[in-house]
Amino acid sequence: MTGFGKTNGVLGTKKVSVEIRSLNSKSLDLNLKFNGPYKELESEIRKVIAEQLNRGKIDVGVYLESSGVSESGSINTELAKQYYQDIRALNEQMGNQPTDYLSLVLKMPDVVNYQSNEISDEEKEWVLQLVSDTCLALTNFRKQEGEAIKEDLENRIYAIRRDLLEIPKFESERISTVKDRIQKGLKELENSSIDLNRLEQEMIFYIEKMDISEEKIRLANHLDYFIETMSLPFSGKKLGFIAQEIGREINTLGSKSNHTEMQKLVVEMKDNLEKIKEQVLNTL
16 A cells, blocks of 8 residues: 655646655545645545545645746745754754755745635646546556565465465374373373273364364465455455454464474464565555
């Protein structure tokens, strides 16, 4: 969901730049900033953005950068000076190189006051098109990031699958180890009057509790479902739910393993799953 887009446009004497930054969020959270007379277009701008950007914490800036101040506006000189001094001082404190402070100042709120709020239909459509173009630029940025995330998710899902396929190698050894441990414990008991039928029933019950066949099947199905869901649009939330189900099966495998090598595989699966959950937060 993270991304950045910027477009510039010129209409007559007016130059406008639109910047959109996006961070991860469970819903669409819009924050709009204006330094020109376009505040009255806020509802239309919000609509354009909501139609093109599904969700995210989105900061939008619509900045008027005319080649000089037209007759319709004036500069708040005192406020501009204060902004200029503060920005320059902060820049020097941070040890950054000098920059074009004036262009930054002119973007700050209330520096330029516009007496006329009259916006023609042509100008309105032009500004909204700039916003739409910026949304497209942000979407293209997201797509590039998304390809890298998709590859990483696929690799980690396949890594979990490889670990899952390694588990059967240790299952028979695990059962034998448990049986030997129980029998050794029984031999050490002083009281030899043991109901062998009852013992056999208890051992069968205990071994059945250790059976992980269902967990392996469910985990394999969840991994397949995750890969299938990745190809669907706006599936980020769904991928998060599937990752939770994958985690449940891995945790159950870990609690039932009772075998060092199997537990190592479970730890590797958990590590990959945590990274998958982190990446899913970056998806729509």
